[in-house]
Each structure stands twice: as C-alpha cells, then as structure tokens.
Amino acid sequence: MKARVTVTLKTGVLDPQGQAIEGSLKGLGFSGVTSVRQGKVFDLAFDGSNEEEARASISEMCEKLLANTVIENYAIEILN
Amino acid sequence: MKSAVVVFPGLNRDSDMIAALTKIGGVKPAVVWHQDETIPDVDLIVIPGGFSYGDYLRAGAIAARSPIMDLIRDRAAQGVKVLGVCNGFQILTEAGLLPGVLMRNASLRFVCRQVKLEVANADTAFTRGYISGQVIRCPVAHHDGNYFADPETLARVEGNGQVAFRYADGTNPNGSINDIAGVFNETKNVLGLMPHPENLIESAHGGSDGRALFSGLLEAAA
Numbered sequence: 073m074k075a076r077v078t079v080t081l082k083t084g085v086l087d088p089q090g091q092a093i094e095g096s097l098k099g100l101g102f103s104g105v106t107s108v109r110q111g112k113v114f115d116l117a118f119d120g121s122n123e124e125e126a127r128a129s130i131s132e133m134c135e136k137l138l139a140n141t142v143i144e145n146y147a148i149e150i151l152n
Numbered sequence: 153m154k155s156a157v158v159v160f161p162g163l164n165r166d167s168d169m170i171a172a173l174t175k176i177g178g179v180k181p182a183v184v185w186h187q188d189e190t191i192p193d194v195d196l197i198v199i200p201g202g203f204s205y206g207d208y209l210r211a212g213a214i215a216a217r218s219p220i221m222d223l224i225r226d227r228a229a230q231g232v233k234v235l236g237v238c239n240g241f242q243i244l245t246e247a248g249l250l251p252g253v254l255m256r257n258a259s260l261r262f263v264c265r266q267v268k269l270e271v272a273n274a275d276t277a278f279t280r281g282y283i284s285g286q287v288i289r290c291p292v293a294h295h296d297g298n299y300f301a302d303p304e305t306l307a308r309v310e311g312n313g314q315v316a317f318r319y320a321d322g323t324n325p326n327g328s329i330n331d332i333a334g335v336f337n338e339t340k341n342v343l344g345l346m347p348h349p350e351n352l353i354e355s356a357h358g359g360s361d362g363r364a365l366f367s368g369l370l371e372a373a374a
Contacts, residue, residue, distance in 0.1 A: 086298075086327070088257075089260065136217070137217055142252065142300070143253050143300060
C-alpha cells in the first residue's frame with residue numbers, strides 16, 4: 073500500500089522560506105502570486121491493505137515524528 | 153557536581169561543553185553515547201550543540217525520538233537538572249521536555265556572532281549566578297533558533313517565569329517571539345537556550361559572562 077503525507081505550516085506561523093520563494097517568483101515575473109507557503113511531502117510504502125488501519129497508523133506516525141504539531145498540520149492521502 | 157554530557161551523531165560542540173564543565177566544575181563529566189542504555193547517577197545532564205542527524209526532517213527531531221531520551225525524561229521527572237544548548241535546546245523542545253519550537257531563522261541565514269542577553273529569571277538553579285535584568289554577552293551560532301509558541305503556550309511560559317534569557321538591546325539574531333533566547337520547563341529543572349555560554353568562560357574566549365551559569369549550578373548542587 074502507498075500513501076502520501078503532506079505537512080504544512082499552520083495558518084499564522086511565519087514562513088520566511090515561503091516568503092523568499094514568493095519574492096523569487098515575483099522576480100521571475102509571476103506578478104499574480106499573492107502568497108507562498110512551503111511544506112514537505114512524504115511518500116510511504118508499507119505492508120497491509122486495510123485503508124482504515126493504514127490511516128490510523130499514519131496519523132500516529134505524523135503525531136510522533138513526521139510533523140511537529142506545535143507549528144505544522146498534516147494531510148494523509150491513500151494512493152492505491 | 154556530577155554531570156553527564158549526552159552525545160548524538162552529528163553534534164560538534166560536545167568538546168567545548170566537556171571542557172567548560174571540567175574547568176569550572178573541577179571534574180570531567182561522564183560522556184554518554186546515545187546508544188548507551190544507562191546514564192550515570194548525576195546532578196546535571198547536558199545535551200550540547202551541533203547538528204544531530206544532519207538536522208534531517210527538523211533540527212533535533214530524530215535525536216528527540218532516541219531511546220536515551222526516555223531515560224532523560226525519567227531523570228528530569230525526578231528533578232535532575234537537564235541543560236540543552238543550541239541543538240540540545242532543539243532536541244528538548246522536539247522531545248516535549250520544553251514548550252515551543254525552534255524554527256528556521258527569520259533571516260534564513262546562519263548566524264554566528266555575539267549577542268546580548270537579558271537574564272529574565274535569576275531565581276533558578278541555572279541562573280542563580282546572575283541577577284534578574286542583568287545583561288550579559290554570549291555567542292550564538294545557529295540556523296534554526298527562531299523560538300515560537302502558540303499564544304496560549306506563550307502566555308503560560310511568560311506568566312510562569314519560564315523565560316530564562318531574552319536577546320537584549322536589539323540583538324535578536326533569529327526573529328524569536330518576545331526575544332526569547334532560553335526557556336525553562338514548568339519546574340525550572342530543565343533549561344534550553346540557543347546561545348553558547350560554554351564558549352565564553354575565560355579570558356582566552358574574550359570574556360567570561362557564560363561562566364556564572366555553570367558556577368551557579370555548582371553552588372546549587374553543593
């Protein structure tokens with residue numbers, strides 16, 4: 073089974089990296105960009121076929137390691 | 153004072169910390185490798201600075217999930233003093249032993265310079281060698297020192313006297329909220345700070361403002 077976890081900064085948390093990327097995009101002429109927030113993507117492959125169990129297990133992975141929930145949110149997507 | 157320095161792969165300030173503890177305490181600290189299954193019976197456990205696991209995932213995140221952190225958590229709960237400097241501070245926040253989180257510097261630059269620190273709470277074992285409000289000098293060297301906590305946590309930290317040091321006189325090098333440079337846990341026996349007091353303990357360093365942190369701990373343990 074495969075899954076994708078996307079970790080993003082919570083609303084209101086300063087994202088200087090996102091701001092720098094936004095500035096660079098504007099420098100390239102993409103003037104319509106009003107905000108950039110950067111994050112991380114994890115592609116996981118693991119044994120098992122029960123989607124519900126997989127979601128529960130991945131949630132625990134996110135809470136314990138993949139995300140720092142003080143500043144980050146996470147989203148889980150089962151890919152197959 | 154008996155102390156132990158815990159070393160993870162990728163730390164690089166352990167020698168400086170061991171030298172400071174040896175020079176000021178008069179006794180060489182025990183050196184504990186992260187895979188060791190026990191920590192000697194000590195008054196102080198120190199996690200020094202560096203780049204554990206190459207700062208992969210988030211600074212301090214991997215080290216904070218090491219089995220040895222459970223031992224450190226147990227000792228802290230028993231009242232043993234725990235000090236984390238720089239990456240050690242990041243590890244302690246990631247492990248949940250200290251509130252908040254250390255994010256990428258607002259400037260996105262690695263900062264290596266001397267800053268001024270105001271001692272925000274001198275009424276603890278770590279800071280008793282200083283006076284509240286005293287401004288000292290201290291070097292910093294980090295890329296992820298931008299302290300952040302959500303508003304409720306921040307209010308609790310401020311209200312409970314858990315801020316140990318603040319960057320003073322406009323020297324905040326990283327964008328930390330409320331100029332916070334170091335925080336205690338609720339019971340004030342765990343301290344994390346980004347600056348390096350171990351690097352300013354003798355005239356060869358150009359000053360000794362960091363010395364009182366260690367000599368104060370020594371007095372507290374006596």
